[in-house]
Amino acid sequence: MNGxxxxxxxxSLHDGPGIRTTVFLxxxxxxxxxCQNPETIAECPEVLFLNAHCIGCRKCVKSCPKKCFxxxxxIKFNSVNCNRCGLCIDNCPAExxxxxxxxxxxxxxxxxAIKDKLYYDLSGGGLTLSGGEPLAQIGFCYELxxxxxxxxxxxxxxxxxxxxxxALEKIMPFVDLFLxxxxxxxxxxxxKYTGQPNDLILGNFQLLCKLKKLVIVRxxxxxxxxxxxxxxxxxxDFIKQIDPAIKIDYIPFNALMLxxxxxxxxxxxxxx
Amino acid sequence: xxxSDTLIESIKKDTESYSAWLKKIKLTVDxxxxxxxxxxxxxxxxxxxxxxxxxxxxxxxKMLSLGFAGIRDAALRNSHNFKGNQREYLLLTHEVYKNITxxxxxxxxxxxxxxLGDIYRICNNLSRRPPKTFQEACQVYWFCAVLRxxxxxxxxxxxHLYPFYKxxxxxxxxxxxxxxxxxxxxxxxxxxxxxxKGDTLQNITLGGKNSYGEDEANDxxxxxxxxxxxxxxxxxKINVRVHQNSSKxxxxxxxxxxxxxRGICTIFNDEAIINGLIKYGRPKEVAYNYCNDGCSEIILxxxxxxxxxxxxxxxxxxxxxFNGEENLPKRKKMQYYSKNEDYLEVKxxxxxxxxxxxxxxxxxxxxxxxxxxxQLKYQIDIMLREPYNSDKYPMRLFTAATMPDVLEKARxxxxxxxxxxxxxLFIGSLGTAxxxxxxIKYLIYDKKIxxxxxxxxxxxxxxxxxxxxxxxxxQAPKFxxxxxxxxxxxxxxxxxxxxxxxxxxDSTGQPILPGLYNHLFHHTAYSVGATPDGRxxxxxxxxxxSPTPGTAFSGPTAIINSVCKINVGExxxxxxxxxxxxxxxxxxxxxxxxxxxDLAKVFCLKGGCVLNLNVLDYQKLIxxxxxxxxxxxxxxxxxxxxxxxxxxxxxxxxxxxxRAKAL
Ligand code: SF4
Ligand code: SF4
Numbered sequence: 001m002n003g004x005x006x007x008x009x010x011x012s013l014h015d016g017p018g019i020r021t022t023v024f025l026x027x028x029x030x031x032x033x034x035c036q037n038p039e040t041i042a043e044c045p046e047v048l049f050l051n052a053h054c055i056g057c058r059k060c061v062k063s064c065p066k067k068c069f070x071x072x073x074x075i076k077f078n079s080v081n082c083n084r085c086g087l088c089i090d091n092c093p094a095e096x097x098x099x100x101x102x103x104x105x106x107x108x109x110x111x112x113a114i115k116d117k118l119y120y121d122l123s124g125g126g127l128t129l130s131g132g133e134p135l136a137q138i139g140f141c142y143e144l145x146x147x148x149x150x151x152x153x154x155x156x157x158x159x160x161x162x163x164x165x166x167a168l169e170k171i172m173p174f175v176d177l178f179l180x181x182x183x184x185x186x187x188x189x190x191x192k193y194t195g196q197p198n199d200l201i202l203g204n205f206q207l208l209c210k211l212k213k214l215v216i217v218r219x220x221x222x223x224x225x226x227x228x229x230x231x232x233x234x235x236x237d238f239i240k241q242i243d244p245a246i247k248i249d250y251i252p253f254n255a256l257m258l259x260x261x262x263x264x265x266x267x268x269x270x271x272x
Numbered sequence: 273x274x275x276s277d278t279l280i281e282s283i284k285k286d287t288e289s290y291s292a293w294l295k296k297i298k299l300t301v302d303x304x305x306x307x308x309x310x311x312x313x314x315x316x317x318x319x320x321x322x323x324x325x326x327x328x329x330x331x332x333x334k335m336l337s338l339g340f341a342g343i344r345d346a347a348l349r350n351s352h353n354f355k356g357n358q359r360e361y362l363l364l365t366h367e368v369y370k371n372i373t374x375x376x377x378x379x380x381x382x383x384x385x386x387x388l389g390d391i392y393r394i395c396n397n398l399s400r401r402p403p404k405t406f407q408e409a410c411q412v413y414w415f416c417a418v419l420r421x422x423x424x425x426x427x428x429x430x431x432h433l434y435p436f437y438k439x440x441x442x443x444x445x446x447x448x449x450x451x452x453x454x455x456x457x458x459x460x461x462x463x464x465x466x467x468x469k470g471d472t473l474q475n476i477t478l479g480g481k482n483s484y485g486e487d488e489a490n491d492x493x494x495x496x497x498x499x500x501x502x503x504x505x506x507x508x509k510i511n512v513r514v515h516q517n518s519s520k521x522x523x524x525x526x527x528x529x530x531x532x533x534r535g536i537c538t539i540f541n542d543e544a545i546i547n548g549l550i551k552y553g554r555p556k557e558v559a560y561n562y563c564n565d566g567c568s569e570i571i572l573x574x575x576x577x578x579x580x581x582x583x584x585x586x587x588x589x590x591x592x593x594f595n596g597e598e599n600l601p602k603r604k605k606m607q608y609y610s611k612n613e614d615y616l617e618v619k620x621x622x623x624x625x626x627x628x629x630x631x632x633x634x635x636x637x638x639x640x641x642x643x644x645x646x647q648l649k650y651q652i653d654i655m656l657r658e659p660y661n662s663d664k665y666p667m668r669l670f671t672a673a674t675m676p677d678v679l680e681k682a683r684x685x686x687x688x689x690x691x692x693x694x695x696x697l698f699i700g701s702l703g704t705a706x707x708x709x710x711x712i713k714y715l716i717y718d719k720k721i722x723x724x725x726x727x728x729x730x731x732x733x734x735x736x737x738x739x740x741x742x743x744x745x746x747q748a749p750k751f752x753x754x755x756x757x758x759x760x761x762x763x764x765x766x767x768x769x770x771x772x773x774x775x776x777x778d779s780t781g782q783p784i785l786p787g788l789y790n791h792l793f794h795h796t797a798y799s800v801g802a803t804p805d806g807r808x809x810x811x812x813x814x815x816x817x818s819p820t821p822g823t824a825f826s827g828p829t830a831i832i833n834s835v836c837k838i839n840v841g842e843x844x845x846x847x848x849x850x851x852x853x854x855x856x857x858x859x860x861x862x863x864x865x866x867x868x869x870d871l872a873k874v875f876c877l878k879g880g881c882v883l884n885l886n887v888l889d890y891q892k893l894i895x896x897x898x899x900x901x902x903x904x905x906x907x908x909x910x911x912x913x914x915x916x917x918x919x920x921x922x923x924x925x926x927x928x929x930x931r932a933k934a935l
Contacts (some may be wrong), residue, residue: 011827013861019829019870053747055740066934094743116829118877123870 003140006040006101006132008112011119014154016177018125021113025141026101028132029162031195035224039263040132047088049077049263053096063091068265070157079265106144114151121232124155135163138170143175154215158218161201162194168204178208178215182225185234193225202238209242217248275357275684279666280776286323286670287364289742291371293317297418299382301391305742306407307414307455308379308391311464313685316421323668323750324577326473327565328694328779331574331674332831333369336409336432339402344369346679353881357542358682365679368669373420378456387504406446409436410454412922414461419670423465423472426508427563427573430478430492452495459508460500465506469573470610477563477573479522483556487517495525497525501532509913511564514876515542526872527865533855535909538568538848541754542874545570548844548881552774552783555610558692565792568882569696569846576675576691577667581655582698582790582843583621586767586800588647592640593728596647598623599801601734601809606795609919622800623652632724635849637717644709648765649772652697656776656784659687660695687779695778696845699769700790703751703814706762707805707823711748715804729805734802734809745806752819754830759837766838787845788817788838791911794927812930815911816848821930828871836878847881850909851877852932864926883907890932893917897925 006027012022027043028035035041039048046067054075061069066081069088075096085110087095106137113127120126127148134141134157145155156180157171182205184190190198217239221227232250239246296314338346344366351362380395394408403409410433415871417424433455434796440446466472478496480490500510512526529537540562540594549559554572571578576870590599599621605615627642676690685691715722720743732737732746748756773786790796793815802808805820812821817835824831828851840847850870851871859863868885875883886909896903907914908928917925 011829013857013867017862034433053743055743068631093740095747118874119829119870122873123867133470141545230919 001140001143002103002105003109003144004045004101005104005109005136006037008109010116010186012128014125015128015130017154018123019116019119020125020128020156022128022130022145022158023109023113023134025129025131025134025137027136027162029136029196030133031174032220034220034225035072035195036220037059037132037149039100043136044084045101046084047077047079047082047086047265048098048100049075049265050096050098051075051263055094055096057093059091060088060097060189061094063087068113077263077265083264103189106140106147109144110151111135111239113148115154117151120154124154125159126156128156128158130158130179133160133162134140135159135171137169138163138167142170142174143198145171149174162196163200163204165200165204165207168207172211174272178212178213180205180208180215180219181218181220182235182239183220184231185238186231189231206242209246215246217246218248219248221250221252275361275682277357279684280357282664283364283666283669286666287368289666289671290368291318292929294371294419296373297835299379299558300384301379301383302390303386303388303494306390306457307381307411307461308395309411309414309418309461311461313418313421320609322665323418323674324424324671325579326420326422326424327569327579328571328577328587329563330420330426330671331419331676332413332427332432333574334674334676335416336403336412336436338840339398340369340373340415341398341400342402343673343679344373347673349410350679350682353739354682361684362550362679362682365673367838369673369920372415372587372670374614376415389854395841400474403436404439404450406433406436406440406531407454407863409433410458412511413458417462417465417576419510421864422563422921423469423474425473425563425565425571426462426476428561430496431480431488433546434490434492435603437490438463448491450681451492452499453859455492455495456459456499456503459503459505459587462508462757463503463505468506468916469719470506470509470910471566471913473566473912474508474827475511475564475912476508477511477513477540478519480540481515481517481558481560483560485517487515487519489519489857494521494525496521497529500536501525501528503560504534506907506914509538509566510536511568513536513540513542513562514872516876523869523872524865527869530868531865531886531890534907535884536543536907538564539872539876539885540564540879541879541883543876544841544879547842548841551842552785552844554692564846564882567695567846568848568884569787569789570844570881571694572673572692574676576685576688577692577696578696579660580696580698580787581621582700582792583648583651583655584790584796584800585621585648585699586701586796587622587706588625588644588651589708589798589803591647592628592643593631593731593804595630596625596627599731601801604798604810606798606923607663607923609794609921610919611921612919613921618795618799620796622654623752626650632727635722635817637713640712640717645765645768647768652769652772655697656773660693660778660784689826691780692782693775693778693780694785694845695782696785696787697773697776698787698789698845700788700793700816701796701814702817703819703823703914704787704803704805706751706765707807707814707820708803709761710750710758711745711806713802714748715744728786731804732803737807742806742808743803746823750805750819750823751814752824752831752834753826754833756837759834761839762834766840766843770839770842785848786843788843788847793911794921794924797927798923815850815927815931817843818834818848818931820852821927822933829874832871832878832880836858836875836880839879840881843877845882848884849880850884850886850931852886854932855887858887867874872889887933890929893925893929893932897929 156177299312300310349368377399383392558842607613735742774783776784797813814820
């Protein structure tokens, strides 16, 4: 089976224990205003523009039927009208334009991940599936996790929790650790900033805890949004009352994302 | 194995001037120190490297078991068994060591005058017999440093001192704290002696396993590492031998030093290196005693000397493209590495190649590759045609007497089979050569997106006004990304190189050792023109066995994997991977020290030999170049040593910055 992958990151040290390979899957049902991986939100591949590679030949300006490119001493890319015809990518001679995701088979990924098996074994690391929301491609994740597990890899899933309960139950037997995002306990705020309510998320979280799955909670700390004291207290209370032993990691905001939005020809969603 | 007349003449001359020089050594004895002797040696009138190049340690096993007085007496005693020049050779050795014990007796006298009982007793003893206590053995080490004229390689100091420490402990004469104080003074003396001069060769090699597979790291190994973590010294350069049974404590100390960002603590992998040495005909007991020289060369502690030559495998690419000619936009004058040195014109070791035919007529990649191997072989043949040592400059007697069988058989070490000298040939910049080959294969022959004349024109113009071609070249596959297609070429070239080099023998019949190393990488960047991998003249070039700076974008695990596909165990003269871990990538991880230890351990498991792992702060280097006054104590790795960043030449600073950016 094939999946849509934006990136495979080796020597990844922040997505679970030890030295890991993190696979970023495309597609996410949430639209968090501060999203750090905007290239993973949409399910279909998008055009990605890498200014550093651009040699200014302007072939894209000529080839795009939707006039997404303009020239102002450098290339300006606006993807609003893009119909994903791919002409610009075919015409760019410098690999400055690329698809944001690629269709890869689970074997492709296993082949890449297994290259660092020795590092995983020594450091207690392994494979992390992240996104987007990896479990949005549950069929693919299931196949991949099953294969990886049979090779003895430690598997971590980095999830928003906004997935059908059945998907979670299906993948669970192969997963050693869940990195579980909790952004708000307040239903209304969750809806406001992520586009969806949080009942499903909190329910899934309780399920994992009940089944004694190893979970680390990750709270994205976004200035002026999630970092309000009452929100952080409520998250803490909610978790500790389920199981005081659960670890909570607070993840600071990553300024890199501004660059990423430019690459996608989009403007940032949140006013920060 | 007679000693020739010319040889004995040369020895006589050197012995005369050495004996005269001995008299100039300052009789420094101070109440604040455990040990006697000045920090620095007096100037030597002729260039001292002719008779001793300082790149190898003295035979300290012999030195410590016989002592200065023992060598003096053995030389005289054994001289009766020989005739002619051999007898003369031992009598001259006797004379040198008589002068040395005389000097040590004068140290004793000065100490007595100053009422320094301990130092008096030690020096008095050492002028008459071998060292018996730990402090006496340390004193021998210091006298040897001073007596050798130049700063030189030190070797396995923790192993040689350990029996004395153990003996003293048994007798209750010393405890670990006292021993640490004396060692701390010894380290301080090496620091002062090195005087922040950079490439001083003062390397120590700690730990290792013995031929029973047991870990030889001892109290002194740990003491030295702990002291090095606490002091801010540049000297002596710390190197550690590791193996499968190395302790957690050892790894913790190693990684603590590496995390300190001073670019110190290079790792040597016992399993790969010892096996490699045995394969190259070194006996087991010799191989287990390896240590390292100033450029991470692997040498044999107490078994003979070492010397190296190098060729440039990137230059061979240029020679194929331009049918044996160079393609330099201009000649460049550069400093060695420090900004306080003279400017000299940089040149490739072999400037003109063979005529391998017109590049435009090479119709497939195999044709190009064959021509490349021819050019490489040509350089090797030129470099190894001349033997390494000659009658003209025999080893200085002070040094020679500590080598195997010299006193017993009256043999000059250079022709002495039991010495196991380490003579090697290096190629560096393999990563850049492989990238160039990969670009040619990919762009010209496989994908046909670039034509040969266009590539040649772009290279001749150093890519100026050919930015598109340069970008195409830069985007071709690169070594260091765990990409089999590229890495296999590195494996192939390295394998050929090893076979060709070891076919050459030194004067004792031992094979010349191959190594993937080039300490002059920053010069190479200016002695070869633009390369087909998209690198322009002067831009950083791959050092040793490392990827070209800026082209390994898949992280350190991919770099290690790529490099370890090469059979580095047969590149036994040294094949150093210089691996930079950006400080930012480790930020926020629970156990950064464990992470870098795990990287190093996998490197060893995969058969890697020498790993020089640095945790680097890219931003800091940029700042330091702009505001040198604020970063006076910022140390960075150069090649076999660390040096103050702000004192490096501009080109070397640029290289260090480029390599820090690589990830
Ligand atoms: S076609 Fe590619 S290289 Fe040319 S201007 Fe557009 S993005 Fe840049
Ligand atoms: S993929 Fe989008 S941006 Fe590219 S040419 Fe087609 S419409 Fe234009």
